[in-house]
Amino acid sequence: MAKKQTAAANHPGTEDDPVFGYRALPDIADEMLDREGNVRPVWQRLLATLGRLDETELANRFARADRYLRDAGVYYRVYGAKEASDRSWPLSHIPVLIDEKEWAAVSQGLVQRAELLEKVVADIYGENRLVREGLLPPALVASNPEFLRPLVGVKPADGHFLHFVSFEIGRGPDGNWWVLSDRTEAPSGAGFALENRVATTRAFSNLYAETHVHRLAGFFG
Structure with a gap:
């Protein structure tokens, strides 16, 4: 989803106006809005859920996901000229939704x-x-x-x-x-995909259950 800073960018919105002034960038395909600026159907349930949360509750849910990744030891390794260093895995708390x-x-x-x-x-x-x-x-x-x-x-x-x-x-x-x-080489990224799913599920457990999101268990099985 294209990002655009607005005066209310840090506010989750409301049920009546979940996008709260968000507008797609010109000439850039937007995941959440269609060409007419309307919210795509696949995003409506997620936005309605976010609209019912105040900023404190939303921050707590995001922190819950981040805490899981830290406790699980999820990180990625950056290799420099002299030695490697570990960095926290950057999680996008709002998932990309595809119909x-x-x-x-x-x-x-x-x-x-x-x-x-x-x-x-x-x-x-x-x-x-x-x-x-x-x-x-x-x-x-x-x-x-x-x-x-x-x-x-x-x-x-x-x-x-x-x-x-x-x-x-x-x-x-x-x-x-x-x-x-x-x-086509070693499946090193598969673990990150799984951890991303677990972390976001902990942040929005009720939403994942309601929307019948495709599970990843079949691949790992």
Whole structure:
């Protein structure tokens, strides 16, 4: 959601006026408001909940989420020139909400993308048609430090080269979702996703129960 400072930016709003003067930035797609400036349906329940909370209660709920992350030891490591340092994990207390129908279309596209990446890796370690037909520069493969030349021609026992695929997505200026990066290596970010969900659930436990948010347990199971 695009951020805009207003005179009431620190106030949660009211049930009658939950956005309290918030306006989308010009020419930037906004997650909460549509093109006409109306609150998207998927956000209405969350905003109604926030509108019933005063500033003290809202601050207490946010602090509850932050306290959970500290108690659970959630942090990220920054590697400097001489030594590494640990920093607190920055939690966005207000989650990004995506409508069920919109997410169905996004997830379908991500599944297709994952299947494409699987086929590309399978070809690189198999028939190598992409390089042979000039669709993939040879140097791009050969100079990659992650490319394991001794495994060319070796087929995985389960038939899959990629066991973990994740995508960083964001909404572009045209309102459509863009894939900003692909990740197929160690699933280090999965733990942060789970901890984010646990922390925000503790802040808004009743809201998560009422809105039937997609659970993450299936992935970890």
